[in-house]
Amino acid sequence: MKMSKTHWQRHDVTHHYLEQVRGAIPFGAEQAKIMLQVVDHFAPNPKKIMDLGCGNGFLSEILLKTYPEAFATLIDHSKPMIEQAKLHMTDYSAQCEIIHDDFSHSLQKYATSQSIDCIVSGYAIHHLPNKQKRELYQEIYRVLTPGGIFINIEHTASASSQIEKLHDELFIDHITVLNKRNRQEVATEYYARPDKEDNILEPVYNQVNWLKEIGFKNADCYFKWMELAVFGGVK
Numbered sequence: 444m445k446m447s448k449t450h451w452q453r454h455d456v457t458h459h460y461l462e463q464v465r466g467a468i469p470f471g472a473e474q475a476k477i478m479l480q481v482v483d484h485f486a487p488n489p490k491k492i493m494d495l496g497c498g499n500g501f502l503s504e505i506l507l508k509t510y511p512e513a514f515a516t517l518i519d520h521s522k523p524m525i526e527q528a529k530l531h532m533t534d535y536s537a538q539c540e541i542i543h544d545d546f547s548h549s550l551q552k553y554a555t556s557q558s559i560d561c562i563v564s565g566y567a568i569h570h571l572p573n574k575q576k577r578e579l580y581q582e583i584y585r586v587l588t589p590g591g592i593f594i595n596i597e598h599t600a601s602a603s604s605q606i607e608k609l610h611d612e613l614f615i616d617h618i619t620v621l622n623k624r625n626r627q628e629v630a631t632e633y634y635a636r637p638d639k640e641d642n643i644l645e646p647v648y649n650q651v652n653w654l655k656e657i658g659f660k661n662a663d664c665y666f667k668w669m670e671l672a673v674f675g676g677v678k
């Protein structure tokens with residue numbers, strides 16, 4: 444199994460994200476709520492779900508709680524994250540499979556064409572180069588059932604370096620307040636974080652256009668705060 448390399452293979456990076464960052468993502472709860480609202484509207488009651496770059500299962504947990512008859516396939520290429528997902532998803536073990544693999548060029552290993560009703564991803568696909576992002580979106584389209592939905596909650600590129608700076612400073616504020624920490628320390632950590640090197644950010648509007656070109660209907664950015672976007676489309 445060929446895995447793309449990211450800093451997410453490191454225990455310290457994984458634990459820092461889960462302990463200090465996930466809960467401090469600005470509008471994180473709203474992003475999840477919008478994911479559910481859009482899924483409910485376009486593909487109500489999905490039976491088969493896929494979560495790409497699942498982390499500890501944050502998004503799958505919300506979906507499986509909402510749709511108790513659904514079954515989810517969670518994929519992540521980080522061993523420490525997979526260990527965390529197995530712990531975090533214990534209550535849902537009968538409703539999901541947790542797979543240690545790279546999601547690029549591998550979806551067809553875990554799903555036949557037109558077999559998945561809902562594919563979600565949270566802050567993961569931006570680690571792929573743009574060509575591979577597009578190929579993955581195409582693969583997602585192939586495995587979705589007609590009427591199935593793709594939602595990507597994602598870190599995207601700012602329109603300018605000044606907006607990027609504003610995004611970064613506001614994000615640091617959130618982490619500082621949520622974790623009751625010293626702002627300077629958080630800022631130093633934030634700008635030097637190892638996984639920053641793995642980010643290949645692309646404006647959300649370009650990515651929505653790629654989805655439209657692939658054939659997704661109702662492709663749009665459903666919510667956006669600074670660089671954080673909830674976007675997707677319906678097959």
Ligand SMILES: C[S@@+](CC[C@H](N)C(=O)[O-])C[C@H]1O[C@@H](n2cnc3c(N)ncnc32)[C@H](O)[C@@H]1O
Pocket residue numbers: 447449451452460465495496497498499500501502518519520521524544545546547564565566567568570
């Ligand atoms: C920022 S975390 C997000 C985790 C979770 N989706 C969430 O919303 O909290 C990004 C995750 O994507 C995973 N990831 C990144 N690139 C991947 C790839 N090519 N294949 C599988 N997993 C990948 C990382 O291992 C990491 O667990």
